[in-house]
Amino acid sequence: MEFFKVIETRRSIRAYHPDRPITDEQLKRILQAARSAPTAANKQPYKLVVIKNPKKTLDFVKQKAVHQAPLVLAIFVDETAAWVRKFDGKNFAWMDGSIVFEHVILAATAEGLSTVWIANTDPMAMKKACNIPTNFQFLALTPIGYAAEKPKATSRKPENEIVSYLE
């Protein structure tokens, strides 16, 4: 799919067809897109977890989309492995992980699949369920699968509220 079409097509989808699996090839391309993402100083301070039986592994998650989807990807970040800006001590783990996860979401869209970025779930339960080392913190998860809903339109702030031009 053409890049701007991907951007235009991507929407948060909260209902999935449980009986439509994604192929190994699709998953491979999505993971490769994730690995290609830039990270500060190329530290790559993240781990992705592919959850093939979300209904069982993530039974504590409230959002029904997570139980419907054939597959869920979760991402965790490690602040102790990330680049830190000396000027202000800012740790870039969360930014790195967010860029990686947006690659996941856009790659899935390009494959004709749907996603929804979910942050609102118990981070400690996610760590436990995914068997993640102590250094890592939960950033987000997304179901990946075929949409079973047409989402309502969402709005965006007008350009003049979010962009300023300096001459």
Ligand SMILES: Cc1cc2nc3c(=O)[nH]c(=O)nc-3n(C[C@H](O)[C@H](O)[C@H](O)COP(=O)(O)O)c2cc1C
């Ligand atoms: C950092 C982040 C966290 C989000 N967390 C949740 C969430 O926990 N649950 C949810 O249903 N949607 C979540 N979303 C999806 C947003 O609500 C959604 O992107 C926004 O309303 C715009 O809709 P659209 O993605 O369809 O354009 C999250 C999105 C982002 C970027």
